[in-house]
Amino acid sequence: MKENEIDKRRRGFLIKITLGLSALSAVVAGIPVLSAMLAPLMKKTPAIWRKVGLIDEFAIGITKLVKFENADPEAWAGMTAFTAAWLRRDTENVFTAFSVNCTHLGCPVRWEEGAELFMCPCHGGVYYKDGSVASGPPPKSLVQYQVRINKKAVEIQTAPVPITSINA
Amino acid sequence: MGILKKIWNWIDDRSGLTEMFEPMIKHLVPPGSKWSYVFGSATLFCLVLQVITGIALSLLYQPSSSGAYQSLLFITNKAAFGNVLRGVHYFGASGMIIMVGIHMIRVYLTAAYKFPREMAWISGVFLLFLTIAMGFTGQLLRWDANGVWSSVVAAEQMGRIPLIGKYVARLLLGGDTIGGHTLSRFYSYHVFVIPAIIFIFLAYHLMLVIRNGISEPAKAGRPVDPKKYREWYHDMLKKIGVPFWPYSAWRDLLFGAATIIAIISLAIIFGPPELTQPPDPSFIYTNPTPDWYMLSIFSLFALMPPEIESYVIFIGPGLTIIILLSLPFISNKGERSPIRRPWAVFGVLCVVIFILSLFLLGQQSAWSPKFDVKPLAAKVVHSTDSVVIKGASLLHQRGCLFCHSIAHQGGLKGPDLSEVALRLSKKDITIRIVNGGPNMPAYGGILSNQDLTAIVTFLETRK
Numbered sequence: 001m002k003e004n005e006i007d008k009r010r011r012g013f014l015i016k017i018t019l020g021l022s023a024l025s026a027v028v029a030g031i032p033v034l035s036a037m038l039a040p041l042m043k044k045t046p047a048i049w050r051k052v053g054l055i056d057e058f059a060i061g062i063t064k065l066v067k068f069e070n071a072d073p074e075a076w077a078g079m080t081a082f083t084a085a086w087l088r089r090d091t092e093n094v095f096t097a098f099s100v101n102c103t104h105l106g107c108p109v110r111w112e113e114g115a116e117l118f119m120c121p122c123h124g125g126v127y128y129k130d131g132s133v134a135s136g137p138p139p140k141s142l143v144q145y146q147v148r149i150n151k152k153a154v155e156i157q158t159a160p161v162p163i164t165s166i167n168a
Numbered sequence: 169m170g171i172l173k174k175i176w177n178w179i180d181d182r183s184g185l186t187e188m189f190e191p192m193i194k195h196l197v198p199p200g201s202k203w204s205y206v207f208g209s210a211t212l213f214c215l216v217l218q219v220i221t222g223i224a225l226s227l228l229y230q231p232s233s234s235g236a237y238q239s240l241l242f243i244t245n246k247a248a249f250g251n252v253l254r255g256v257h258y259f260g261a262s263g264m265i266i267m268v269g270i271h272m273i274r275v276y277l278t279a280a281y282k283f284p285r286e287m288a289w290i291s292g293v294f295l296l297f298l299t300i301a302m303g304f305t306g307q308l309l310r311w312d313a314n315g316v317w318s319s320v321v322a323a324e325q326m327g328r329i330p331l332i333g334k335y336v337a338r339l340l341l342g343g344d345t346i347g348g349h350t351l352s353r354f355y356s357y358h359v360f361v362i363p364a365i366i367f368i369f370l371a372y373h374l375m376l377v378i379r380n381g382i383s384e385p386a387k388a389g390r391p392v393d394p395k396k397y398r399e400w401y402h403d404m405l406k407k408i409g410v411p412f413w414p415y416s417a418w419r420d421l422l423f424g425a426a427t428i429i430a431i432i433s434l435a436i437i438f439g440p441p442e443l444t445q446p447p448d449p450s451f452i453y454t455n456p457t458p459d460w461y462m463l464s465i466f467s468l469f470a471l472m473p474p475e476i477e478s479y480v481i482f483i484g485p486g487l488t489i490i491i492l493l494s495l496p497f498i499s500n501k502g503e504r505s506p507i508r509r510p511w512a513v514f515g516v517l518c519v520v521i522f523i524l525s526l527f528l529l530g531q532q533s534a535w536s537p538k539f540d541v542k543p544l545a546a547k548v549v550h551s552t553d554s555v556v557i558k559g560a561s562l563l564h565q566r567g568c569l570f571c572h573s574i575a576h577q578g579g580l581k582g583p584d585l586s587e588v589a590l591r592l593s594k595k596d597i598t599i600r601i602v603n604g605g606p607n608m609p610a611y612g613g614i615l616s617n618q619d620l621t622a623i624v625t626f627l628e629t630r631k
Contacts, residue, residue, distance in 0.1 A: 040341070040344075041338060074349065075348070076232055078232075078234020079446060080448070080449060084451070105320075108452035114566050115566050117567060119567070121456070121536050122536065123466075128609065134610070135605075137470065137477060138474075139477070158345075161345050165330075166479070166482055
């Protein structure tokens with residue numbers, strides 16, 4: 001083999017090794033970076049039953065705002081660890097809990113006792129007391145939480161902020 | 169030669185300062201590039217102001233979901249000049265968005281994006297959206313009730329992306345609810361990620377200004393011919409070009425300084441946006457409204473037909489970006505003068521009127537229920553009939569006045585009922601209340617017959 005030919009092969013090998021090592025270092029450094037970025041997708045949030053009060057604290061037919069802690073709050077979450085829901089005692093042993101998030105764009109809906117409607121301040125979404133859309137832009141009914149009665153306590157099952165998808 | 173001069177010569181020789189920067193400062197620009205050319209540099213001045221005040225704010229701010237609100241109270245009420253600092257950062261953001269908008273309109277109207285400046289336009293489009301992203305994430309860092317609910321609204325919008333929407337929403341919130349990760353993420357976007365991308369695009373944008381030169385003032389009847397333009401431009405510069413500093417730059421500096429003084433004055437006079445309630449997601453009696461530069465979009469969400477909304481949320485921004493990016497490919501030669509491009513002028517007018525109208529509608533927010541409406545005064549009810557009086561009080565109690573007004577009292581969402589009896593018969597009024605309509609809940613299942621009669625009787629007196 002000629003000198004030139006060897007040189008060319010050597011150079012080719014060195015370039016490959018340089019690029020290969022650079023790529024490797026980028027990938028290795030990238031793994032923890034990507035993990036930090038995508039952490040919320042990799043974590044599986046459990047669904048936990050949270051006590052929101054005793055049965056007797058709720059009058060039949062009344063819709064009340066209750067507050068509970070999210071499933072997996074971080075130690076530094078402070079007050080952002082909490083979520084609210086609209087809880088109504090329908091009959092003696094039947095409770096319904098609605099998400100406070102409007103299905104339009106997530107703003108907090110208010111239960112208006114006199115009007116018997118849920119109303120959203122942002123874009124004027126209105127829902128009937130069963131959560132179905134009464135007027136305005138919301139594409140679907142208010143999302144409900146699971147509720148159960150555990151001995152004398154009313155418990156709500158934690159759930160993600162309901163995200164309305166394009167096919168509603 | 170004086171000792172100082174010697175020292176400077178040494179520094180300049182070894183550091184290459186003059187060598188590097190003189191060609192930039194003294195580069196030739198076309199004569200006549202006057203006041204319409206100052207908006208790009210004004211944007212840059214605003215950005216510098218934002219970086220500096222942003223750094224100052226970061227010295228005082230706690231970027232954590234639990235601590236941010238307290239630190240904002242501290243900055244606003246206790247820190248020396250903290251209130252002004254927040255104000256300058258807020259009005260600086262406003263200034264930057266206004267300047268970037270005017271700059272873009274100017275470039276479009278005078279077709280400065282045509283050959284050979286296509287890439288300047290394209291990098292500018294990215295800078296525009298990055299600026300808006302900074303505005304939005306910045307509003308969230310004002311971590312009050314508004315900030316919390318704005319991040320939920322943002323997540324909901326992301327949720328409309330097909331297939332991956334839920335994941336993007338989750339990434340944005342840093343989990344499946346608002347929590348400890350939410351603010352850390354938005355802080356990182358606002359302070360590190362987006363600024364880093366802005367600097368890259370900005371450096372490129374400015375480099376292109378030097379490389380291709382600033383566009384000469386447009387003149388009707390002097391079209392851009394890509395084959396000859398570069399040669400013509402260089403000849404023109406050689407013949408009649410003037411050095412950027414000071415013949416052109418003084419206007420940039422003067423206008424930039426005036427802009428910054430205006431921003432600081434506004435900050436001192438009006439102060440920063442007031443903080444709303446603490447960032448407790450379980451506190452729901454709040455009315456999330458975006459800062460003014462997002463208000464037009466906010467209105468659009470309330471006003472567009474619900475059936476197309478999900479698609480508009482998802483397709484709209486993408487389509488806007490594609491149209492803007494493809495502009496210099498659709499038209500990269502020919503006339504530049506707005507006089508010869510009436511459709512361009514017309515288009516800009518339409519867009520500006522569209523955005524302004526949405527902005528004004530957003531300020532009124534007629535679609536929002538007026539939760540704090542007062543009961544109708546006896547003078548307005550103007551009756552001694554007990555059924556009429558009961559009907560009037562029900563109108564308030566049952567939330568009718570949230571959306572309808574009587575004698576200028578009440579919401580603006582539904583029709584004004586002050587003279588409803590002139591328009592509708594008793595039967596029609598009843599049918600509408602019971603069955604509702606496209607934008608009105610059906611009260612049939614809510615009102616008792618007695619209440620219904622009282623309300624209708626009261627409305628019958630409205631003429």
